[in-house]
Amino acid sequence: MTSLILALMSALVGVLLIVLIPGENKKLRNSIVFLSVLLALVFSWRTGLLVFAGKSIGLKVELGRFVWSLRPDPLGVVFGLIASTLWLFTGVYSFGYMDNKEKQGSYYVFFLLALCVTLGVAFAGNLVTLYLFYEFLSFATYPLVIHERSPEAMKSGKKYILYSLSGAGLLLVAIVLTHHLAGNLAFGAGPILEGLSGPGLNWLLLLFVLGFGVKAAVMPLHHWLPSAMVAPTPVSALLHAVAVVYSGAYGIVRVVYSVFGRELAGELVFSKIFLYVIVFTILAGIIVAIRQDHLKRRLAYQTISHLSYILLGAFTLTPWGLAGAVFHMISYSTLKITLFFCAGIISELTGKSSISKMKGIGRGLPGTMVLFATGTLGMIGILPLNTFWGKYYLMKGSVAGGMWPLALVLIISGILNGVCFIPFIIKAFSGEKNQPAGKTGKRGYREYALFIPPLVLTIAAISMGLLPGMVWPAVQAVVDWFF
């Protein structure tokens, strides 16, 4: 229990220290950020290991008539561990990326706040607590989206907060309705709505999916995500490829398995209809991505497509499908964040953000582009990268659930992912050498901070791909928890 509280508190303490320490001392601030993220990581791993060991840990406060509780279960722990681990990598990357930018103080304050809130989403023990952190996540990340303060950033920020708040509002209606129907909101061994049935629950499911679907960028609720790419690259990488969008996807998985339960979800017509929406999002997302010229926007549309992989796994309602969803959650995040990191390095070192201007860039920045190419292969989902296994289990789940066309959709999506990025990589390594403008050949602190996180993550992804047993216990724990 202590480590659970400390995991959330360490980021908050970091925020307090940054705010309270006067003056602009970059080294001190960066060490505070690094230490508090590291502590959050250590404590959330400790929490995670305890939960995987079968211990029940939690914290419950009853104030007024509201119960606020933190009670991580394996699914929450998986999300929390993904978030805190990647936060550390993004922190290091930010030290390099933000080094010559303005307003770093405010950037790191909200960077740490967002970590605390994301861990809250992951570890929430009932729907109200989940809602609390889900809503605060929008507020904590809004300042990061508008960090540039340009008119375009302000416009995107407005869109982001409006979409988020509308989604959260629908979610609140859904939660109150659940409370009205079941009288209980805690995530426990059985689903909250156990024993209820009837066609009216379809609408409840719709409300939940709309509420979380905004953050999970399910089409047609996805418009905020490509616009949010005006944020600094570490923010796009962490929040808009992993933490924020995962909180939506995680919420939907949570709703299907903890609120409705798979029997009830299987009876509802809407869960079948959502599969069509998900399939549409998977295919349309990647097709739109092919047509984007802005690299970060292309990656964003690809994110939209891949997030729906997770939802697809959840809605197959089979153990293999859920395993695939969890596996994809883990493996996809490591590679997507790498792709964004590489895009950030390219735009930082060469000032280029459009794909059409990046011809020959691979010969100027060979290391970065090799990592980018590896990530791309991961998006297609081939060995030796870890995303292969996620996709494999997703297909297995689809077939096991008697929905073999879904496996076909995943294969087509894989091919489209190839169409999306392979030509770019071929172009990047051919033609004239595209030398970064101010490159001196000498590497400093900044270059290392930019390059090491994606390198380590790629190595991790490959080792996970070769030895999927590393991740399997976690996936197994989630599947056992719900089945």
Place this chain on the structure above:
Amino acid sequence: MAGVITVNLPVFLIILPLVAAFILPTIGRRQRLQENLLLVVGSLGILGAGYLAYLVMDGGISSVYQMGGWPAPWGIELQVDGLAAFFLLVITFVLFPVFLFSRGNLAEEVGGREKTARFYVLILLLGGALAGMALTNDLFNVYVLVEVATISCVGLVSSRNHPLSAEAAFRYLILATFGSALILGGIGFIYIITGHLNMGFAAQELAQVWQYRPHVVWMALIFLLTGFGIKAALFPLHLWLPDAHSIAPTPASALLSGLAVKGYLICLFKFFYRVAGPFLLQELAIDKIMKWAGLLGIVLASLMAIRQDELKRRLAFSTVAQIGYLFLGASLLNTRGLAGTFFYLASHAVIKAALFLSAGTMLAATGKEKVSQLAGIGRKMPVTTAVFTIASLGLVGVPLFSGFVGKWYLLLGALDGGDFLSALVIIGGSVLCAAYLFPVVRLAYFEPAEIEEAEDPGIPQKIALVFLAVLVVLLGVMPGTVLDLAGRAALDLLTP
């Protein structure tokens, strides 16, 4: 001695501000003394109302207070129930910070130090009238109190040293008088067919006779709804409100938007629930009218608020929208919905007072009236902006702030009645509310500063602002006691 005070506590709470209002002009030259007197009145009010609430919840006080010891129907009664205790608490907890806020910085707004006494007298009269509205159980007393409150409100609007204040006050006066006439008509109709002015007796009689004169009863209720609707700014009868509330001096705006409109609402609830009863409301479809007026108010007034560039006008339109929530909640006719309505009423009273006081402080310090001119004020006036932000979060209904609890129970009430449309509008209203309040917060914190010189106000003002902000958070984090009281008030109204 203690027993005498306990027994007479209800009437003491009405008389206290009225007596102070008479004493105050006699010390009209000594400003510091006036202000201290106000603080004493405010603190006594909080103590009295708190003790009364405790007695009511504890069952330690008789629910009927007979004025002068005369039993009804000869004498006049005060109804000392959950509703009265609840609204008295709201009144005192908003009045106290407003008194504190006006300490030492009123002269500029009302145009000279010699005019402050007049302003204070009006506030005290308004406070006395509101306390009376909370407690009264007599139809005609309601009318008298409504008139006292209306005249004080008009006086407060006109007291600002501003070229437009006379026009706004006059328009308010005309419409409010029209409302008073309708209220008097409604009371007259009820008196004619029941022969009683005591609410309890009138209710008993009305339950018998309404089927012989359904049209008269319908007319009476519609008169009351329209009359009180004008005064409480029920959409679309709100036309006077944006001008009046945005032009009044800052403490008066806080009181008018936070408290005064709610006093009329409490009176209307007494008429509708205690005299007519939920059954009659449904039978005559009055609840439908309330519901639709509320729904339209939430949506349309919020949309209008978004388009206002003047900060105080934006807040005034927001009041119209929030009043829509209260009418919507009251039309649900179930305990959870009504308890949510009362909690929301308290939450909005505190929040709107905080918003108007902090906005007024910003305007006074910078001289800028437009939202778009307030860029970067968060760094110059940290306390004021923080209070504005907390109040905004509260009004939008973010968890751990007071508005969330109110909306939660309103939603529960709406869904108990199977009313999905209302549930969606309640939520849609929150999003619209975010759309008109968050831009102010965004400009204040995240835009480069345009304002050169501005400072947080003096210590009494700061304490008043922080007091209100703490209330917003406390009501959100630990709503238990207040929710119990609101639930009790709802139960008292719904079960005769």
